[in-house]
Amino acid sequence: MTLQAVTVDVLDPTPPYEQLRRQLADLVGSGVLAPGDRLPPVRQLAADLGLAPGTVARTYRELEGAGYVRSRRGGGTRVAPHPPAAATPALALEEAAAAYLERARVLGIGTDEALAVVQRQASR
Amino acid sequence: MGLAVLSLPVALLAFVVALTRRHLVTVGVNEHAEVVRIARHARAWRVGGLLAGLVAAALALTVGQSVDALGRLVALAPALLGIGVLLGTIVGELTARPRVGVRRTAVVETRTVRGILPPVRTALAGVAGVLLAGALALGAAWGGPDDLQRAGRSFTQGCRVMVDGALVSASSSRGPWPGSFYAVPLAAALGVAALLALAALVAVTRRPRPRPESLGLDSMLRRWSAGTIVTAALFTVLGTLGPVAVLIAAGLQPGECPMSVTQAVVRWVALLVGPAALVAGATALGALLVTPAIRVDDLPRPLPGEATSVGAPVR
Numbered sequence: 001m002t003l004q005a006v007t008v009d010v011l012d013p014t015p016p017y018e019q020l021r022r023q024l025a026d027l028v029g030s031g032v033l034a035p036g037d038r039l040p041p042v043r044q045l046a047a048d049l050g051l052a053p054g055t056v057a058r059t060y061r062e063l064e065g066a067g068y069v070r071s072r073r074g075g076g077t078r079v080a081p082h083p084p085a086a087a088t089p090a091l092a093l094e095e096a097a098a099a100y101l102e103r104a105r106v107l108g109i110g111t112d113e114a115l116a117v118v119q120r121q122a123s124r
Numbered sequence: 125m126g127l128a129v130l131s132l133p134v135a136l137l138a139f140v141v142a143l144t145r146r147h148l149v150t151v152g153v154n155e156h157a158e159v160v161r162i163a164r165h166a167r168a169w170r171v172g173g174l175l176a177g178l179v180a181a182a183l184a185l186t187v188g189q190s191v192d193a194l195g196r197l198v199a200l201a202p203a204l205l206g207i208g209v210l211l212g213t214i215v216g217e218l219t220a221r222p223r224v225g226v227r228r229t230a231v232v233e234t235r236t237v238r239g240i241l242p243p244v245r246t247a248l249a250g251v252a253g254v255l256l257a258g259a260l261a262l263g264a265a266w267g268g269p270d271d272l273q274r275a276g277r278s279f280t281q282g283c284r285v286m287v288d289g290a291l292v293s294a295s296s297s298r299g300p301w302p303g304s305f306y307a308v309p310l311a312a313a314l315g316v317a318a319l320l321a322l323a324a325l326v327a328v329t330r331r332p333r334p335r336p337e338s339l340g341l342d343s344m345l346r347r348w349s350a351g352t353i354v355t356a357a358l359f360t361v362l363g364t365l366g367p368v369a370v371l372i373a374a375g376l377q378p379g380e381c382p383m384s385v386t387q388a389v390v391r392w393v394a395l396l397v398g399p400a401a402l403v404a405g406a407t408a409l410g411a412l413l414v415t416p417a418i419r420v421d422d423l424p425r426p427l428p429g430e431a432t433s434v435g436a437p438v439r
Contacts, residue, residue, distance in 0.1 A: 004232045005336050011226050027232065038234045047332040048231070050224035076234070 004032055008049050013106045014099060016051055020059040026092060028068045028083045039069060039077040128370045131399030135406035142410025147348065150421045151341065158222050158334040159341045163418045166216035166345075170352060170415060173212015177205035194277070195300065196309055202363025202405070203313035209356040209412060210320040213349065217327040222334040229336050237325045240343075240350040248404075249358045255397060256314070256365040259372060260307040262390065267303020276303025283381035296379035302368045310364060321357040325350060341418075348416040355411050362405030369398035 006023045008016045027033045039045075042060060046053040060077050063069045067084055071077045104114035151160060181201040188197025267276035278299035284291045300306070328349045334342055376383065376391035383391070 003336075003339065005229050006232060007227055007229045009227050024232075033232070040230070040232060040234055044235060044330060045230055047330060049228045050332070051228075 006045075006049075008051065012099070013102055016049075017055050017058045017062070020049075020056065021062050022095070024059065024063060025066070025068055028063075028079050029085065033079050035079050035081045035083065037079045039079070041076060127395055127399050128366075128373075128402065131402050134399075135403045138403050139406040139410040142407045143414055145411070146414040147416035148419055149341070149344065149416070150419045153420055156334075156338040156341050159338045159345060160418050160420060162220040162222060162331075162334065162342075163345050165220045166213070166349060167415060167417060169216025169219070170209065170212045170349075173208045173210070173215070174205075174412060174415075175208075176212065177208020180204040180208055194274075194305075196306060199306055199310055199364070199367070200313050203310070203317050203360050205363070205409075206317050206356045206360030207313070207320060210317065210324050210353065213324045213353055213356070214320065214327050217324065217331050217349065220331060222332055231333060231336060231339065235329050235346075237329050237350075240328060240346045241325070242347065242351045242354055245351065245354045245358060249354055249361060252358060252361040252365055252401070252404075253318075255401075256361050256368065259365060259368050259394070259397075260302065260311055263302035263368065263372060264304045264307045267301050267305070267307075268297070270297070270299050274305055276307065277301060277305040278303070279375040281379065281381040285380060294380045296381055298375045298377065298379075300371060301375045302371050306368075310368075314360065314364065317357060317360045321353055324353045328353070345418075352412070352415055355408050359405055359408035359412055362401045362408060366398055366401035366405055369394040369401060373398055 004027055006020055006027075008019050010016065012019060014022075024033075024039070033039075039060070040048070042053050042056045045051075046056045049056070060069060060071060064071055064077075067080055067082075069077050069083075070080050100118075101111060101114060104111070104117075109117075181204045184197050184201040184204055188200070189195070191197055264276060266279060268278050268280035269275050270278035278297050279301040280295065280297040282293070282295040285294045286292075302310075328346050331346070333339065373391055373394035376387050376394070
């Protein structure tokens with residue numbers, strides 16, 4: 001089994017809990033994490049990412065509210081039996097592009113320069 | 125007692141053999157730097173704990189004998205050594221933290237204590253723990269006061285035997301017997317060691333992961349740490365069980381009063397378990413003294429599970 005990873009960028013304008021929520025929702029929605037699979041314990045994931053446990057707990061609450069996971073006291077957090085349908089890859093890419101441009105804007109970089117960076121990276 | 129004495133050279137041989145079996149993994153320069161740093165940090169604390177435990181055990185064996193000539197402090201020596209290793213491991217694992225940068229990555233996995241335990245050693249520690257608990261419980265149940273009325277320090281039997289055609293009362297008393305006099309402090313120390321072993325395993329499990337490219341080595345490091353913890357617990361139990369079983373076997377010698385079937389069975393079990401525990405305990409001590417290590421080399425061999433590259437790099 002290939003281990004999946006989640007990444008949090010503390011300089012990203014998107015709050016860490018939202019970055020985490022989006023990635024975990026993608027993993028569940030795309031079927032990489034199957035119904036019944038267990039998510040890492042809150043404290044473990046928080047320690048691995050250097051975040052406060054409350055941040056990860058909020059992510060899990062949001063995911064539970066959206067129907068992606070189910071939490072049980074003593075039983076941990078598991079992927080729900082019927083999670084919401086996955087976002088299409090095109091929609092996921094749209095979101096990623098929007099997040100990238102937002103990041104560029106925070107850094108004071110214009111849209112044209114940000115697109116040029118993407119093209120430079122693609123041509124490597 | 126004779127069998128126990130005969131087992132001492134075997135125990136010494138087992139100890140020397142264990143000293144020669146050292147796990148060493150070589151990684152390249154600038155490879156897995158974070159894991160190497162964590163491994164060295166954790167190992168330094170563990171070795172520090174081991175040295176502190178050795179000093180405490182040596183003091184219990186020497187000074188303890190003069191403080192308490194009846195041997196209660198001496199009996200705690202294996203537990204003190206094990207507790208030292210466990211405390212060092214806990215501090216090392218709790219203070220070993222990978223550096224966090226701007227971009228932080230975590231693997232979506234659930235780490236459990238069960239996942240890092242060495243199965244054979246854990247089973248052995250469990251069996252030895254049950255045997256020791258049984259031996260201490262039995263010792264406390266069968267123990268009686270000695271000639272100075274110290275409770276649970278002697279094995280006393282009373283019976284009526286036929287002498288010259290007449291029934292006369294007879295009794296025999298042997299000690300030292302591992303009754304409540306010794307069993308209570310031993311049980312307390314072993315309880316502390318058990319709690320520390322559990323805490324150490326949880327600390328190893330919860331230690332944050334380093335970078336994802338070092339997952340394999342990090343997993344190996346966790347298994348090593350768990351192995352050392354179980355070995356420390358195993359030494360604590362076996363180092364206590366050996367002498368306790370030897371004392372039980374010595375106390376259940378046939379005397380003026382006939383032994384019951386239960387006593388005879390316990391004596392034979394103790395005769396076998398005592399020497400076996402001494403040999404296995406010596407092996408565990410040897411394994412504790414040569415904890416696994418990571419060596420950094422400019423031409424490393426592939427790690428277990430990695431594809432072997434053909435040929436040597438061009439320099």
